[in-house]
Amino acid sequence: MFKKFSSEEVTGQNQVKASVQRKIRQNIADEYPDLEPLLDEMLPKKSPLIVAKCQNHINLVVVNNVPLFFNVRDGPYMPTLRLLHQYPGIMKKFRVDRGAIKFVLAGANIMCPGLTSAGGNLDEEVPADSPVAIMAEGKEHALAIGYTKMSAKDIKSINKGIGVDNMHYLNDGLWKTLHLD
Amino acid sequence: MAVKLQPVQVLYCPVCSMPAEYCEFSPEFEKCKSWLIKNAPDLYPQLVQEAADKAAEKLDGLTVGGEEDGVKGEGSSSEPKKEDEVKRLPGGKVKKKVTFEDMQEKPEVVVEKIVRNKRKCVTIIKGLDMFGIKLSEASKKLGKKFASGASVVKGPTDKEQIDVQGDIMYDIVEFITDTWKSVPESAIYFIEDGRKVSANA
Numbered sequence: 001m002f003k004k005f006s007s008e009e010v011t012g013q014n015q016v017k018a019s020v021q022r023k024i025r026q027n028i029a030d031e032y033p034d035l036e037p038l039l040d041e042m043l044p045k046k047s048p049l050i051v052a053k054c055q056n057h058i059n060l061v062v063v064n065n066v067p068l069f070f071n072v073r074d075g076p077y078m079p080t081l082r083l084l085h086q087y088p089g090i091m092k093k094f095r096v097d098r099g100a101i102k103f104v105l106a107g108a109n110i111m112c113p114g115l116t117s118a119g120g121n122l123d124e125e126v127p128a129d130s131p132v133a134i135m136a137e138g139k140e141h142a143l144a145i146g147y148t149k150m151s152a153k154d155i156k157s158i159n160k161g162i163g164v165d166n167m168h169y170l171n172d173g174l175w176k177t178l179h180l181d
Numbered sequence: 182m183a184v185k186l187q188p189v190q191v192l193y194c195p196v197c198s199m200p201a202e203y204c205e206f207s208p209e210f211e212k213c214k215s216w217l218i219k220n221a222p223d224l225y226p227q228l229v230q231e232a233a234d235k236a237a238e239k240l241d242g243l244t245v246g247g248e249e250d251g252v253k254g255e256g257s258s259s260e261p262k263k264e265d266e267v268k269r270l271p272g273g274k275v276k277k278k279v280t281f282e283d284m285q286e287k288p289e290v291v292v293e294k295i296v297r298n299k300r301k302c303v304t305i306i307k308g309l310d311m312f313g314i315k316l317s318e319a320s321k322k323l324g325k326k327f328a329s330g331a332s333v334v335k336g337p338t339d340k341e342q343i344d345v346q347g348d349i350m351y352d353i354v355e356f357i358t359d360t361w362k363s364v365p366e367s368a369i370y371f372i373e374d375g376r377k378v379s380a381n382a
Contacts, residue, residue: 008296085200086188105206141191141200170199171207 005173
């Protein structure tokens with residue numbers, strides 16, 4: 001999704017109203033309860049919260065020129081990988097096997113077999129259509145952020161096709177966008 | 182869980198920007214290696230081993246010291262074949278470096294267009310001073326020719342450059358070569374998509 005993302009894709013940035021700001025905070029807090037105590041630090045009430053609209057209905061939540069969260073249309077907010085690396089505990093985790101890493105890093109969606117094989121691991125409670133962190137076998141940090149296409153149980157039972165949509169992965173356009181101004 | 186989470190410090194590789202443990206999947210793994218050996222030896226023990234082996238080999242005089250610690254990547258991952266292909270790259274890399282340095286020494290004019298507010302842009306001309314051209318005069322001439330604002334601005338690293346309002350890429354080359362005969366066309370470069378492109382191509 002962010003494969004070819006660059007700052008040129010930002011079609012408009014605006015500082016959002018306080019009410020919208022509150023809504024975004026609430027959404028993020030609902031999605032990631034562990035992050036809630038940190039939100040004051042991350043999204044200070046004083047400093048302006050900027051929402052950058054990009055192509056393909058992507059919104060980026062930007063604080064101090066650093067993109068922190070993104071979402072698609074009205075979907076759930078997802079942290080950027082840099083943020084997730086700092087707070088790895090906030091998201092549900094899926095793990096892919098070693099063979100899948102290079103495809104994921106090229107932007108491929110995560111196929112079920114990569115999650116169900118020996119190197120993979122699933123968080124059983126994840127329903128369909130929810131954001132997950134994609135970890136990798138033998139690695140400590142997340143390599144992608146995905147959006148489940150089916151629930152974890154379905155992934156196990158069907159074991160075929162796309163299990164998780166790859167939203168954001170290491171070295172994609174968003175990853176390379178350290179600052180947005 | 183109301184416990185405040187502490188941010189985890191992640192070691193990022195400066196070469197490929199990914200966390201060090203993912204370097205092996207980077208297309209530039211070869212370039213990462215020397216950094217990895219220094220900064221994250223525990224992640225890739227076999228690399229360190231290789232480097233040590235290589236140094237030992239060199240001491241023994243078994244290898245001809247052509248490539249300076251280009252770090253061979255033998256069997257560091259599951260695909261030795263691919264590694265083989267990459268291995269030949271260091272020679273090319275070295276070459277590139279040399280030409281880059283040459284370019285740095287040669288006086289050249291670099292023209293760059295920066296887009297702001299979508300449709301408005303500024304053309305930045307760097308390096309005219311290297312040809313002994315007075316920048317203030319040059320900016321006046323440019324302003325007159327293109328009927329727009331042109332100013333001398335202190336750019337990054339204290340080098341002075343000329344900012345001209347508007348997109349004047351289309352005939353900047355002609356103008357420069359006509360006005361200042363000392364500037365050859367071959368010394369003018371455009372920056373397109375972050376790459377340097379010669380203007381006379």
